[in-house]
Each structure stands twice: as C-alpha cells, then as structure tokens.
Amino acid sequence: MNFDFSDDARTLQDQARRVFDETAGPDAARAVMNDPDKHYDEAIWKQAVELGLTAIRVPEEHGGVGLGAEEACLIAEEIGRGLVPAPLISTMLFTEALLIAGSAEQQAKWLPGVADGSVIGCFGWGEGASQLPSSMPDTRMAKGGLTGTKSPVADAPIANAAVVSYAGEDGPALALVDLSRDDARVTVVETLDLVRPHGTIELKGVEAEPLGTSADYQDFLDRAAVLLSFEALGTQDAAMRMAVDYAKERVAFGQRIGRYQGVKHNAADMYVKGELARAHAMHGAWAFQAGSPELRQAAAAARTASLDAVTYTAEENVQMHGGIGYTWESNCQFYYRRARAISAMLGSRGFWSDRLVRSLENRNAEAA
Amino acid sequence: MDFNDTAEEAAYREKVRAWIAENTKEYEGQGAAKTNEEFVARQKSWQKKKYDAGYAGITWPKKFGGQGKGPMESIIFSQEEGKSAAPTGLYAIGLGMCIPTVFTHGSQEVVDRFVPVALEGEEIWCQLFSEPAAGSDLAGIRTKAEKDGDEWVINGQKVWTTNAHLCDYGIIVTRTDPSAPKHKGLTMFIVDMHSEGVEARPLKQMSGGSDFNEVFFDDVRVPDAWRLGDEGQGWQVALTTLMNERLAVGGKPRYSPDWRALLNLAKEIETVLGPASEQADVREEIAKAYINDHGVKLTQQRALSALSQGKTPGPEQSISKVVVAKQMQEISRIALDLSESQGFVKAEPGSELDRFQSSYFGAAGLRIAGGTDEILRNIIAERVLGLPGDLRPPKDTPFNELKPV
Numbered sequence: 144m145n146f147d148f149s150d151d152a153r154t155l156q157d158q159a160r161r162v163f164d165e166t167a168g169p170d171a172a173r174a175v176m177n178d179p180d181k182h183y184d185e186a187i188w189k190q191a192v193e194l195g196l197t198a199i200r201v202p203e204e205h206g207g208v209g210l211g212a213e214e215a216c217l218i219a220e221e222i223g224r225g226l227v228p229a230p231l232i233s234t235m236l237f238t239e240a241l242l243i244a245g246s247a248e249q250q251a252k253w254l255p256g257v258a259d260g261s262v263i264g265c266f267g268w269g270e271g272a273s274q275l276p277s278s279m280p281d282t283r284m285a286k287g288g289l290t291g292t293k294s295p296v297a298d299a300p301i302a303n304a305a306v307v308s309y310a311g312e313d314g315p316a317l318a319l320v321d322l323s324r325d326d327a328r329v330t331v332v333e334t335l336d337l338v339r340p341h342g343t344i345e346l347k348g349v350e351a352e353p354l355g356t357s358a359d360y361q362d363f364l365d366r367a368a369v370l371l372s373f374e375a376l377g378t379q380d381a382a383m384r385m386a387v388d389y390a391k392e393r394v395a396f397g398q399r400i401g402r403y404q405g406v407k408h409n410a411a412d413m414y415v416k417g418e419l420a421r422a423h424a425m426h427g428a429w430a431f432q433a434g435s436p437e438l439r440q441a442a443a444a445a446r447t448a449s450l451d452a453v454t455y456t457a458e459e460n461v462q463m464h465g466g467i468g469y470t471w472e473s474n475c476q477f478y479y480r481r482a483r484a485i486s487a488m489l490g491s492r493g494f495w496s497d498r499l500v501r502s503l504e505n506r507n508a509e510a511a
Numbered sequence: 512m513d514f515n516d517t518a519e520e521a522a523y524r525e526k527v528r529a530w531i532a533e534n535t536k537e538y539e540g541q542g543a544a545k546t547n548e549e550f551v552a553r554q555k556s557w558q559k560k561k562y563d564a565g566y567a568g569i570t571w572p573k574k575f576g577g578q579g580k581g582p583m584e585s586i587i588f589s590q591e592e593g594k595s596a597a598p599t600g601l602y603a604i605g606l607g608m609c610i611p612t613v614f615t616h617g618s619q620e621v622v623d624r625f626v627p628v629a630l631e632g633e634e635i636w637c638q639l640f641s642e643p644a645a646g647s648d649l650a651g652i653r654t655k656a657e658k659d660g661d662e663w664v665i666n667g668q669k670v671w672t673t674n675a676h677l678c679d680y681g682i683i684v685t686r687t688d689p690s691a692p693k694h695k696g697l698t699m700f701i702v703d704m705h706s707e708g709v710e711a712r713p714l715k716q717m718s719g720g721s722d723f724n725e726v727f728f729d730d731v732r733v734p735d736a737w738r739l740g741d742e743g744q745g746w747q748v749a750l751t752t753l754m755n756e757r758l759a760v761g762g763k764p765r766y767s768p769d770w771r772a773l774l775n776l777a778k779e780i781e782t783v784l785g786p787a788s789e790q791a792d793v794r795e796e797i798a799k800a801y802i803n804d805h806g807v808k809l810t811q812q813r814a815l816s817a818l819s820q821g822k823t824p825g826p827e828q829s830i831s832k833v834v835v836a837k838q839m840q841e842i843s844r845i846a847l848d849l850s851e852s853q854g855f856v857k858a859e860p861g862s863e864l865d866r867f868q869s870s871y872f873g874a875a876g877l878r879i880a881g882g883t884d885e886i887l888r889n890i891i892a893e894r895v896l897g898l899p900g901d902l903r904p905p906k907d908t909p910f911n912e913l914k915p916v
Contacts, residue, residue: 147816147817418827503797
C-alpha cells in the first residue's frame, strides 16, 4: 500500500513552499489589499511561472511538463498556505477544463500561454442565489454566441480567457470565452475577499466555443473540488499554526492561554478537522490521478470536509486571538476572508454534502 | 499512490487467507457461546491453532516465541482473521498489552515461565490499572503493595478490568511508596488471579451489559520475582503497556453501524415529505457520518502505508478514537430519532434497530474507555501541536501530601 504522495511531488511542493514563504503570506496579501490599483502581485506570478507552477499540468507538446494530479494538488496546498495573491488557482482550474474537454485546437491555442505565463485563465459558474454549480444556468448559447452574466468570477478582471458554465443540451456544460474580445465585458465586483480580484462577466451574444459535454463538466467539477480542497488545507494549516503560536505566547491570569482546555481543545479540533479533510483530499488526489470511478464521492467528501476544516479554523483563529484578532491590523482577517472565497469558488458546503450523499446512494445501488 | 499490497504482502495475504479458511470451518455457523466455559474453550482452541501454525505473536521477537515479522504481516493476518468466523477477542489485552510488558520488563525467569504459555493461549491475562479514584489520572492510583520478606502484600481495588473473571494472571500497578512523588512511588507486578484474597465482581454497565469487573485485593501475596521493572519504576513500565494499548484500541467496534446503515434506514422511513433520506438535514448527517467514518479509515491507511514502507506513521493517527466514539453516538441517536416512537421501544435482538440502540449505549462508554475525549484532545494539543500542559502541583510533592488546588 502506498497511500502517500511521491517523493518527487513532495520535492516540488517544498520548492513552492520555500518560494512562497519568502514572497507571499499575509504581508503580500495585505499589500495587494491596500493598493486599489493592484489586482495581484505580478512579481509572485512571475516567480511562480519561472518555477514552472503554471506548466505543471500542461502536456509537453504544449510547452508544459505534463505532471499528474499529485503535483497539482500539492502546489494548490502551498498556494492556500501562502494566501498567494496571484491568479494561480484560477488558472489551474482553467487548465483542467481544457485538459478534460478541450479539442486539440483549443488546447494548442491556450495551453502554451498558460505554461509560459502569458495567459491567465479563470472559471465562472455563479449567477446568483438560486444557482448551484450543477443546476441549469441561464447563460445560453445560440449560433455560436453566448449570452448571460457570470458573477462573481475570481480573477476575471485580470484574466485573458474564461471557462464558464452555460445551458448545454443535456445539462450544464462549459464554454470557452476569449476575454480580450471587445464585446466580452468584465467589470470589477467587490466581494468579501479583499485580496483576490473578482469580476462580473457580461456576455451578449459573444462568440464562444463549447468545451466538451455536460459529462465533462461534471468531471471538471470533481477535479476542481479536489484542487480547491488542497488549497483549503493549506489555508487551514496556516491559520491553525497562527492560532497555536499565539496560544503558546499570550498570557492571561498568569499563564499562557494554551494551557486552558477551553483553548487547547479548540486547537485540537482544528487539527482533527484538518486531518480528516486531508485524508479525504488525498483520497481525491488518488482517484483524480488514477481516473477512478470513486472520484465523484472522493471529491465531494474532500470538498465538504475541507470547507468544514478551513471555516472552523478561520473562525476559531479569530476567537483564540481575542480582541487583537478582530482588528484590521491582525492577519486573522485574511484567513477568515479566504475561507469565504474558497467556498464561493465552487459552490458551498450544502451543495457538496448533497452531491456526496447522491454518489454514495448510487454506489450503494450499484453494489446491491 | 495506490491501495494495493506489495508483491510480498499479497503473497503473505494469500497464504494466511488459505490457512484461515481451512482452519476456521469448525467455527462457521456457531451462534454466540452460551456459557463462559464454551466461550473460553472456543477462543483457546483458535489461539492454539495459531500458535501451532506460527501465526501467534507475529511481531514479537523470536526469542520470546514470536515470529519476528513486521507490523504489516500482523495487520494482514488480523484483517483476514477479522473476515473469517474465527473466535477472537479474549487475548487482545493479554497478548496485545500485558505480555509485551512482561517480556520487556520481566526477569528471564518470569519470561520463561509466562510468555510461551500465554502465547499458546493456555493462560489468559488481564490488565489491572484503573481505580475508582484514578481513571484518566492513572498515576493517582492508591492500591498498596508492601514488602514482606521475599514477597509483596497487595491491598486495594481496581475497576474496569476486562475479563477479570476469566483470567489466570494480571499485571497490576501499585503504590509502593506513598511518600515519594506521585509518579515515582509506583511499582508493577504480575498477580495470580486465582490466589487467595483476589475477588473479581462483574460490574454492571448502564447499558445493562457486563463486560468489565471490579477486582478487590485483600492481603494478596506476590513473590518479588514477579516484579516488572525496578521498585519505583512502575510508571515507566505502565507506559509500555499504554503504548501498546494505543496500537490495540482505536478503531471502531465491529458491531457499530456506519454511514451505510444510516442511509439504508433513512431510505426505508416514509415521512409526509417522502423518504427520510431525501430530507436535507438527514442527508447532512449521512454526509457527516461518511466524512468521519471513512476519514478515519483513510487516515489509518496513511499509517499502514507508512508501515508498509518501513516508515513511522505520523501523528494524524491520534485523531481516530476521538472521532470514532462521538460519531458512533451521533449516528445512533440520529437513527433512533428517525425511527421516532419505534426507536424508543426495545428492538428485536439482532435487528438493525437493535444495533443502533446498543451502539447508542456502547458509544457513551467508548468515549471514556482507553482515553476520554478530553484527555485525547489534551494529547493532540500538547504532543502534536506543542501547547503547554495543565498547571499541576510541583512534581516533587510527596503523593501523600498532595491536596486538590
């Protein structure tokens, strides 16, 4: 049995972690937040591109390194840990959509740019409160023209291209839109995450290409869920370390607050939730890599458990810090806000726990 | 990544599977044992077969009669044994915890006398640790042992002793120097459970069952040669036992229902809104059960992977019991609630509802046994995350001068 990441994948992860330790983190996130003209940290983006992080999943024939899911997952974890203020996760999702559903021409057109950092991609599914990632979007395709509004779309204001969901013939499907077209309108939308830029993509008969089938879209949701669960794990771990470090130093009533069970049990619960989520995320990474039919349930469980872990930890991190944690100057807000961003990126917990149970029901029925 | 056996593991699994299949035929279709004697006889016969075939003490060193193999072989054997009709359980504590303590800390004479017979299954062992006033805080035990020539005289009471009424020997932790600091005045011994002055009384649990005993010691004499470790070293010796306990306890009891049982139950319950399994709150609970049950299983597979590759498992193993016990309580309560008035009426023995009812009570015990939820959270916070421990009285305070703060 070998339910662990390969040494090669770990080495790549360590490299990414070292780079982000130096350049990213809450301070870099704060710098982006404080500068209204700055949507992301271009230096970090450049560094990540040089390290090959955008090329990981791009096949060699398109200028990438053609690595597997394991490497992509561990990089996503480091992006989450470093609160990296650059459009790496969005571009990863864009890449996965092309890998699953893109034609040879579509891949040849976009993936080399992803690998060399000249293309920033994004993914949009949201259309308002009644929309779930799996429900039929209002966005329609007619005569090669796409009409609809997607919002909020992470990194849309800085992206060159987007994959968005639209009403396909037999369910929601993906379409590919070149955002450099004059008629593709992107406006900045303010969200609860003050670091990662979000946009509204307004399309009125904008030329767009279908990207695969509705089954491809469902597979895409699974892979995206696994990648985002690793991002969540990274963010969760960083928030937990922040809380634990504070509990070791802060003194109240003559002792370090980490001695109090009311505090340490919260820290232990962060760890328990984090490790449960990690086990499911690893299961997801395995199923993704192996192309296993278990991917649907593994991805949904990874997504649900990782949202539980990152949400709980982000909330309790503020609580453990007390008053100082509630200030603008504290870094607690970045984890608190990022947890919301990760949730918004692909549908919230309720959708995914329901999808998990649906896949368990299907599996049970097949087994019977 | 993969979940497959290595070639060697697969070959070993194949071999033990065939042997187990061949040797468990006589236990197939046997109902539960009707008497203690019948229960013990079945367990003894299976242990003897394993011993004769070289499947007992798989990880133990060869010089103690073991097979000197790695943890994976032992795990593979247990997995295959668990799928068979083999009668197991009686030796879990004795061979899992007591005897490893005996061969780590006992004299050569003691090892020669006790270890082979125990492995063969001839003598059954129990662990005499907890006391009415010392559970989580085990080092606070009060059972006394006083030296009298070449012997020690034991007086006091133990509690929560599994199978004490069926056992031949036990390992007991006693206080030999009340004027020494709490952790320094303890000494461990082997005690003959048939000797004069030992009385095991079944303890009735709130579930109605009796899986444990209270054991009373009234001037019980043990030879000094049966001491395990030096006088005053009992705490260090007990830690060996407890470390082995961590390996033995942790998973979820086999009878305990999992997410599948809740899903199946919810599908069958018709409400005015349709099957209960279509209701959002119920689906939420099924999802939670899967995340906890399967998450623990996957976490165990991470540990197995480490063992399979000759590495040390990471600290994530420490989450298992704290997740499993509470989840077992929750899933059972939710099933009883879903069953409404029927869930409250004593169910037909052996029925699915009966499993939920007994798990609801069993879980209340599991959250306490082998480390309470609270102690396990302390361990995670202190040993894994490095938070400071509770404030305690100064370490050098004599035990008999300790006062509650």
